Amino acid sequence: MIEITLLLNEKSEEPLYFQIYQHIKKDIISGKLVANTRLPSIRALSSHLHISRNTVESAYHRLIDEGYVQSRPRSGLYVVELELDKLPTLHSNKRKPVELIEPDNAPIQYDFRYGDVDIAHFPLATWRKLTNLSLQSEQVELFSYGNPQGEHGLRVEIAKYLYDSRGVNCSPEQIIIGAGIQYLLNMLSSLIGSTNSNIAIEEPGYDGVRTVFRNNGFSTHPILLDKDGINIYKLYESKSRIVYITPSHQFPYGMVMPIAKRIQLLKWAQDLDGIIIEDDYDSEFRYVGKPIPSLQSLDANQRTVYLGTFSKCLLPSLRIAYMILPPELIALYNKQDYRLYDQTVSWFHQKTLELFMNKGHWEAHIRKMRNVYHKKQSTLIETIRELMGEKVTVIGENAGLHILLRVHNGMDEKELIRAAAQKGVKVYAVSHYWEKQTQAEASMVQIGFGGLSNEDIVLGIHSLFQAWF
Numbered sequence: 274m275i276e277i278t279l280l281l282n283e284k285s286e287e288p289l290y291f292q293i294y295q296h297i298k299k300d301i302i303s304g305k306l307v308a309n310t311r312l313p314s315i316r317a318l319s320s321h322l323h324i325s326r327n328t329v330e331s332a333y334h335r336l337i338d339e340g341y342v343q344s345r346p347r348s349g350l351y352v353v354e355l356e357l358d359k360l361p362t363l364h365s366n367k368r369k370p371v372e373l374i375e376p377d378n379a380p381i382q383y384d385f386r387y388g389d390v391d392i393a394h395f396p397l398a399t400w401r402k403l404t405n406l407s408l409q410s411e412q413v414e415l416f417s418y419g420n421p422q423g424e425h426g427l428r429v430e431i432a433k434y435l436y437d438s439r440g441v442n443c444s445p446e447q448i449i450i451g452a453g454i455q456y457l458l459n460m461l462s463s464l465i466g467s468t469n470s471n472i473a474i475e476e477p478g479y480d481g482v483r484t485v486f487r488n489n490g491f492s493t494h495p496i497l498l499d500k501d502g503i504n505i506y507k508l509y510e511s512k513s514r515i516v517y518i519t520p521s522h523q524f525p526y527g528m529v530m531p532i533a534k535r536i537q538l539l540k541w542a543q544d545l546d547g548i549i550i551e552d553d554y555d556s557e558f559r560y561v562g563k564p565i566p567s568l569q570s571l572d573a574n575q576r577t578v579y580l581g582t583f584s585k586c587l588l589p590s591l592r593i594a595y596m597i598l599p600p601e602l603i604a605l606y607n608k609q610d611y612r613l614y615d616q617t618v619s620w621f622h623q624k625t626l627e628l629f630m631n632k633g634h635w636e637a638h639i640r641k642m643r644n645v646y647h648k649k650q651s652t653l654i655e656t657i658r659e660l661m662g663e664k665v666t667v668i669g670e671n672a673g674l675h676i677l678l679r680v681h682n683g684m685d686e687k688e689l690i691r692a693a694a695q696k697g698v699k700v701y702a703v704s705h706y707w708e709k710q711t712q713a714e715a716s717m718v719q720i721g722f723g724g725l726s727n728e729d730i731v732l733g734i735h736s737l738f739q740a741w742f
């Protein structure tokens with residue numbers, strides 16, 4: 274058995290147990306403590322370091338939980354074989370392996386990543402059954418590339434669903450299916466790009482989309498937001514004839530554009546013979562008030578391109594999104610040989626989704642997930658209010674799978690993220706959502722809650738509280 278000697282700092286903000294845990298973990302990772310080394314017993318270490326047994330016990334528990342050591346019955350605790358030498362970077366840089374693991378940070382226990390979805394409620398058994406069913410069909414598509422625009426049956430289901438839920442008026446012939454919104458916007462960019470090279474984008478807005486337009490040669494014009502969404506006056510001023518917008522749930526701020534502003538926006542499109550690109554990415558998750566009809570459904574002049582995705586309500590890994598083109602653009606799509614572009618979404622997934630929608634599972638799933646996420650969101654906001662009160666401002670709590678948190682403790686974005694990581698919590702930067710960095714909020718982070726359980730949300734917010742206040 275080895276002896277463990279370390280200098281404990283009684284005055285540190287880190288509890289003693291955490292200092293012991295960190296010390297042993299570092300020694301294991303750096304190879305100082307090799308596999309199968311037996312750790313001192315709780316009694317021996319506590320008397321050696323003159324600390325309580327509970328403190329040693331807590332440190333050992335954490336090491337066990339994280340898999341660094343293992344208990345062997347009637348024998349004690351042993352260092353686990355980590356096979357670190359199989360990691361090429363660690364192997365080739367044996368003297369400094371610890372740096373790669375960021376020793377200052379606790380391992381991430383609570384990841385508030387926006388984009389993660391609830392795993393526990395995904396209807397895996399139904400999905401498996403329907404995938405199987407789709408494979409049993411004897412259709413020739415099973416053996417071919419499939420329809421370039423997306424399977425007709427799925428487009429019929431999407432058109433039905435959008436008419437019922439969002440008032441969207443379209444025929445299946447106007448729908449193009451593709452592997453994600455960025456892919457579809459790439460296609461749209463080349464469709465409309467030859468005549469227009471300026472595009473207005475909400476500031477802040479989704480940087481994943483801004484990049485796509487830029488890479489397609491567009492100049493982007495960031496348009497600041499009012500409390501109720503994009504500033505229409507500034508939109509006119511920008512002289513752009515195209516705008517990309519998230520009216521149902523502004524990304525990332527989360528405001529819902531009221532009907533009066535939607536009408537102003539449609540008037541703008543009419544005045545300039547412009548195009549509105551409406552991204553309705555998470556319209557299923559509205560927790561407060563009645564849903565407002567989509568812009569597309571209000572647009573008598575048919576100037577709106579409507580986009581939606583199955584990434585939020587179903588699974589991001591499916592990579593299924595759709596774009597609804599107004600008649601003028603679908604005519605262009607047909608004329609410019611886009612039919613030669615092969616479909617990017619697998620036929621199996623499309624067919625499975627069609628069956629999922631057609632047999633009523635989709636509606637039921639949305640209802641269920643709306644409740645699941647509403648509960649998570651309430652837990653998140655209640656815990657934040659209870660612990661942090663006036664020390665923070667919560668933004669965007671009426672809808673969606675994320676919120677923004679403005680933190681009033683003097684830390685900037687980087688410091689907030691770093692302090693959180695040191696307590697084992699991952700929260701995310703928002704400054705990249707601003708095209709003009711000077712306008713970005715200084716002390717704000719993004720908190721996604723879709724992928725965490727209610728229990729982890731509570732525990733994660735408690736850790737954040739410790740990290741920041």
Ligand SMILES: Cc1ncc(COP(=O)(O)O)c(C=O)c1O
Binds near residue numbers: 453519554583584589
């Ligand atoms: C505003 C917005 N639109 C679209 C998407 C992504 O959609 P997809 O996964 O279909 O590309 C996201 C994802 O984060 C988003 O925030």
